[in-house]
Amino acid sequence: MARLRRDHFIDLRPFQVSPAFTRMWIGSTLAGLGGQLTIVAIMLHMFDLTGSTFAVSMVAFAGLVPMILAGLYGGMLADAFDRRRVALIAATVTFASTLLLAILAWGQLETVWWLYALSIVNSAANSIVMAARQSIVPRLIPRDLLPAASALGGITMGIMVMGGPALAGVLVAVSGYAWTYTIDVVLMLSLFLGLWTLPSIKPEGEIVRPGLESLKDGWRFLKRAGNIRLQFILDIIAMTFGHPIALFPAIGALLLGGGPITTGVLTASIAAGAFLSSLFSGPVGRVRRQGLGIERAIIAYGGAILAFGLVLGAAALGWFAPETVDAASPNVVLIIAAVLTLAAAGAADNVSAIFRNTMVLAAVPDSIRGRLQGIFIVVVAGGPRVGALYAGVLATATALWFPPLLGGLVIMGLVATLVRLSPRFQDYDAANPVP
Known part of the structure; x- marks a missing residue:
């Protein structure tokens, strides 16, 4: 034991x-x-x-x-x-x-x-x-x-x-x-x-000097590397439709109460989930079918974001709320529920990141690994900013609870569909990494 x-x-x-x-x-x-x-x-x-x-x-x-x-x-x-x-x-x-x-x-x-x-x-x-x-x-x-x-x-x-x-x-x-x-x-x-x-x-291997040809060479490799390309796409989907951080200030002010303190707690809960999932990540390192691991982790992430949207929907309906919800009178019950859903999202995203990062490091040849890491940075930097735009525009047109609710459903549906259409990604074996 x-x-x-x-x-x-x-x-x-x-x-x-x-x-x-x-x-x-x-x-x-x-x-x-x-x-x-x-x-x-x-x-x-x-x-x-x-x-x-x-x-x-x-x-x-x-x-x-x-x-x-x-x-x-x-x-x-x-x-x-x-x-x-x-x-x-x-x-x-x-x-x-x-x-x-x-x-x-x-x-x-x-x-x-x-x-x-x-x-x-x-x-x-x-x-x-x-x-x-x-x-x-x-x-x-x-x-x-x-x-x-x-x-x-x-x-x-x-x-x-x-x-x-x-x-x-x-x-x-x-x-x-x-x-x-x-x-x-x-x-x-x-x-x-x-x-x-x-x-x-x-x-190691053939060296291509920095410049346009080097960049083209990296993109040509990515076009051939179906497993690496798909995991980039899956991460962009997750971050585009499941990154509601831009809504946190309004959520703290209008829906859950607590103001800036709630905003800070919600933000920290995502990081706390990631930290805890790394702390208890021993079993993750023994998973060989890392493509399926990515799929399941991102679907779990989408489910957690969906649950966050449901919590916000409950807040909009006035569940568990004090007479007046504001900075001095927060909806404590639903704040706790929101923290738990976001911590789960942070944990799932971190598990996905462990698999995705491992796949890039193991499957990409050393001679092109730097360029693929550069593209990875573009994905990691760009996805959340597109996600902030999605959440902000949709929340303005509808309600604060709607972007995470819809986004969670979109993530789970798109990810499951794309992975089912890619048998090579499903069969990816960490013992025999193929990009």
Whole structure:
């Protein structure tokens, strides 16, 4: 029984077999936490300078296209040069831009345009770091431990998303922006430790120099790689129709009550679900039919989003509500129900991410892995933003509860149909990875 319980916890063998992976994971986790501090601090800083929520929203929008372009170009660089060097140079750019933010804040020289410019530089450089770093992982650990490495990535993401925004709010309130940016600068030093101590990791196989031909070569491979292409499509479907985060402020104000506190709790519950699913991810690493694993995880995600929509529908009908629902009088029963559904969604999405990331790392040849990681970044970055547009437009035209309700049904129906039409994806075997 004790052995059974241990087998259900996260597999830590990647730490045991690869000190290099361990150092890179620690560095990435601490630097990611610091990066979240800066992202949130820039948004708060922008609002302090402008008093405009539009100006704050433009921080994320302005960095989207540079982030996508940098992710694609970073993938090409990772397939042409030493990946350790590519990651180090991009990390140096991120470090320099964050250090400049801190210097400007200490000197009270910051302006709106400086915040925009440096947030764009940060976003673009981080995309290159991510593309290069993920391409390195399969060179550090055995293939059978890639699911465990992906689960450890879920732990990193959970720490970043749960801890970063809350810590940033506290630091800005207590010590100000300059100290918050400075703490990120210090935390980023750990990323250099993780990358600097790696061996040289040059791509294997035929090398295509960065440029249009390299990008075309990546797209040609993706057209042939049906399993990889379908998992990208499935993730886009999940994020487009099942990403209701843009509705959380209105939900906290109008439906569930509790205001900003409810908004924060709902957001954190998704990260908490992801964190817990990684913590108990032992059985996930033993699943060989990872295509079916992706399908079932995304269908479970759609079911959880559907359940969230039903909770909101109950709130719209006034179930369990106090006489007046507002910031001071929340609907506690339905907030708890909403938290549980969103935690389930975060857990299911993380399980899907473990399978999807493992498939890309194991099935894609080393010579093209960086470019596929760049495309993966585009999918991960673009899907939630399209999802925010879907949720916002549909909620404006109908009601707050309708986008997640409809979206959950669409996710489950589309995913089940597309997978049924792809026998190769259903038969994908982790012991014999075929892209």
